[in-house]
Amino acid sequence: xxxxxxxxxxxxxxxxxxxxxxxxxxxxxxxxxxxxxxxxxxxxxxxxxxxxxxxxxxxxxxxxxxxxxxxxxxxxxxxxxxxxxxxxxxxxxxxxxxxxxxxxxxxxxxxxxxxxxxxxxxxxxxxxxxxxxxxxxxxxxxxxxxxxxxxxxxxxxxxxxxxxxxxxxxxxxxxxxxxxxxxxxxxxxxxxxxxxxxxxxxxxxxxxxxxxxxxxxxx
Amino acid sequence: xxxxxxxxxxxxxxxxxxxxxxxxxxxxxxxxxxxxxxxxxxxxxxxxxxxxxxxxxxxxxxxxxxxxxxxxxxxxxxxxxxxxxxxxxxxxxxxxxxxxxxxxxxxxxxxxxxxxxxxxxxxxxxxxxxxxxxxxxxxxxxxxxxxxxxxxxxxxxxxxxxxxxxxxxxxxxxxxxxxxxxxxxxxxxxxxxxxxxxxxxxxxxxxxxxxxxxxxxxxxx
Amino acid sequence: xxxxxxxxxxxxxxxxxxxxxxxxxxxxxxxxxxxxxxxxxxxxxxxxxxxxxxxxxxxxxxxxxxxxxxxxxxxxxxxxxxxxxxxxxxxxxxxxxxxxxxxxxxxxxxxxxxxxxxxxxxxxxxxxxxxxxxxxxxxxxxxxxxxxxxxxxxxxxxxxxxxxxxxxxxxxxxxxxxxxxxxxxxxxxxxxxxxxxxxxxxxxxxxxxxxxxxxxxxxxxxxxxxxxxxxxxxxxxxxxxxxxxxxxxxxxxxxxxxx
Numbered sequence: 015x016x017x018x019x020x021x022x023x024x025x026x027x028x029x030x031x032x033x034x035x036x037x038x039x040x041x042x043x044x045x046x047x048x049x050x051x052x053x054x055x056x057x058x059x060x061x062x063x064x065x066x067x068x069x070x071x072x073x074x075x076x077x078x079x080x081x082x083x084x085x086x087x088x089x090x091x092x093x094x095x096x097x098x099x100x101x102x103x104x105x106x107x108x109x110x111x112x113x114x115x116x117x118x119x120x121x122x123x124x125x126x127x128x129x130x131x132x133x134x135x136x137x138x139x140x141x142x143x144x145x146x147x148x149x150x151x152x153x154x155x156x157x158x159x160x161x162x163x164x165x166x167x168x169x170x171x172x173x174x175x176x177x178x179x180x181x182x183x184x185x186x187x188x189x190x191x192x193x194x195x196x197x198x199x200x201x202x203x204x205x206x207x208x209x210x211x212x213x214x215x216x217x218x219x220x221x222x223x224x225x226x227x228x229x230x231x232x233x
Numbered sequence: 234x235x236x237x238x239x240x241x242x243x244x245x246x247x248x249x250x251x252x253x254x255x256x257x258x259x260x261x262x263x264x265x266x267x268x269x270x271x272x273x274x275x276x277x278x279x280x281x282x283x284x285x286x287x288x289x290x291x292x293x294x295x296x297x298x299x300x301x302x303x304x305x306x307x308x309x310x311x312x313x314x315x316x317x318x319x320x321x322x323x324x325x326x327x328x329x330x331x332x333x334x335x336x337x338x339x340x341x342x343x344x345x346x347x348x349x350x351x352x353x354x355x356x357x358x359x360x361x362x363x364x365x366x367x368x369x370x371x372x373x374x375x376x377x378x379x380x381x382x383x384x385x386x387x388x389x390x391x392x393x394x395x396x397x398x399x400x401x402x403x404x405x406x407x408x409x410x411x412x413x414x415x416x417x418x419x420x421x422x423x424x425x426x427x428x429x430x431x432x433x434x435x436x437x438x439x440x441x442x443x444x445x446x447x448x449x450x451x452x453x454x
Numbered sequence: 455x456x457x458x459x460x461x462x463x464x465x466x467x468x469x470x471x472x473x474x475x476x477x478x479x480x481x482x483x484x485x486x487x488x489x490x491x492x493x494x495x496x497x498x499x500x501x502x503x504x505x506x507x508x509x510x511x512x513x514x515x516x517x518x519x520x521x522x523x524x525x526x527x528x529x530x531x532x533x534x535x536x537x538x539x540x541x542x543x544x545x546x547x548x549x550x551x552x553x554x555x556x557x558x559x560x561x562x563x564x565x566x567x568x569x570x571x572x573x574x575x576x577x578x579x580x581x582x583x584x585x586x587x588x589x590x591x592x593x594x595x596x597x598x599x600x601x602x603x604x605x606x607x608x609x610x611x612x613x614x615x616x617x618x619x620x621x622x623x624x625x626x627x628x629x630x631x632x633x634x635x636x637x638x639x640x641x642x643x644x645x646x647x648x649x650x651x652x653x654x655x656x657x658x659x660x661x662x663x664x665x666x667x668x669x670x671x672x673x674x675x676x677x678x679x680x681x682x683x684x685x686x687x688x689x690x691x692x693x694x695x696x697x698x699x700x701x702x703x704x705x706x707x708x709x710x711x712x713x
Binding site: 074075077078079080081082083084086087090091094169173174176177179180187191194200201204205207208211212214215216218219220 | 293294296297298299300301302303305306309310313314388391392393394395396398399406409410413419420423424426427430431434435438
């Protein structure tokens, strides 16, 4: 079996483009899913029964279905639902945002709830309103606990972008698989794909470890 | 916009087979990954340096590479490298096990590290040997502390089996794709598939949480 | 209790700052407060003593509506406690509370902790609030620690900052919920001294405490709790030297109190 690693170099521009798209998808998803997660978390805290129930259903549903299935489902449903042709990228983005928003909502909720009740009481005993207490006392502390979890979610998200390759979004996985099909250089391309993901993901994983060490809270 | 769910009823046997494969693959992966992961974890904590370094590298690599990539590499590239062809199910089992075992070892490591050092000192003061301490004091507490993370790993495994569809493992996702392509009813078929996965995963998550709440006090020191 | 006794209380001729009128509080099936009636006069230091679980802390928390009474009324400065959260907030500004666990805000320095009430709630000019906060910290002996975070302070220091934080709002009454129970023995004294000075300056104080010597020396009036009721009340001399109720006697003797 002859190996031709040159193929990786030959197609470096396409692979680079795939990497860029992977990064773009990750950034775009997080940019939408952080506010999205906050919205859903607030919905769950609402006093209106229907709203809080909707928030809970959202979180439980999108955390408990496989993302790859959600991607496929979005691909078929969105054009019909919105009566508009979505690009594959947009479809993938929608599916990922739904998924990650649900995880973020749970992260934010756990972060806020982890702050001792006494802190809220001390703020209210002074005469602060609930929203003042949240802004000045609870949220600044919760942010410290939420950050490490959000960092882990980011790394998972980065890896999950590979799943939108199944609907032909030109991110790294899809690009590498396409090149494999065209050149029949299976071992080289698949190994290169793994290596590129490794090169991108390994430092991110280490950064997350650092964030956990720096901001981790032990009671 | 008309919905026709009859293809699902017509092909429910086919889909049920897929569901069975999903369950089989999930359970087999969890069992294998737990065994491999524990061995890995113990090797990383108690093993000699020449073992710890490559094991750490392996675990960190699995955190960096997507499951899809591992699956595809195991099915397509591994045979080229070694001449051994793995049938889809076994390739998926191998790939998923490799991937999940890394996380099991991390959970084990975190679980053991979270036990207060005072526990070890107390056991040593009683006169227990190192091995006894690990077996009787550390491991039981670590198991309880690991439960929440382990439970969520079970959930992740079930979801990851759906990715095995890309290497043609006939699990639920793959079977759904087939039916959807045959009957041109993707919305109905995939919506049903999503509901089925939800109906499996939601109780699993809840059951793990409930079980943990019952036994959590056993791990609190 | 005999009106002759109560009329000898401090400022008895003026309306009480806090009046408890048959206050009832239940948690599920458990009745924690079973019709408590008492009053706190202006400038008085009233100590609530009694076994754990007898309802002392619950009554204190009903005072500033951290718990809402199920029956009876709490009357503050002549007005029953309002029902809406917005009105309650305004009432809480006139009460200061000090917690057993200090509950300083860990992400703020001591100075910021003390100043945050006036800045956030009263809308005080930040520079003015910080100057006042510095003065209050000096008053409790911690002027040099103004820039420290709570994590750098000992328990006793944190509690003194907490007292300064409550004082920053200029309250009409200070509520202390077992302020020294979570402290090392060496640091209890520094907190009690601050509280004693506050009392000497004429602050109205309601203190739930296990520190009997503090109650004996500083309190003007003592309420003895047991199982959700006030079983005995009187001046410290009378309660500690000549308790009449059997439960009071056994409680005090269990604490190793022999006068």
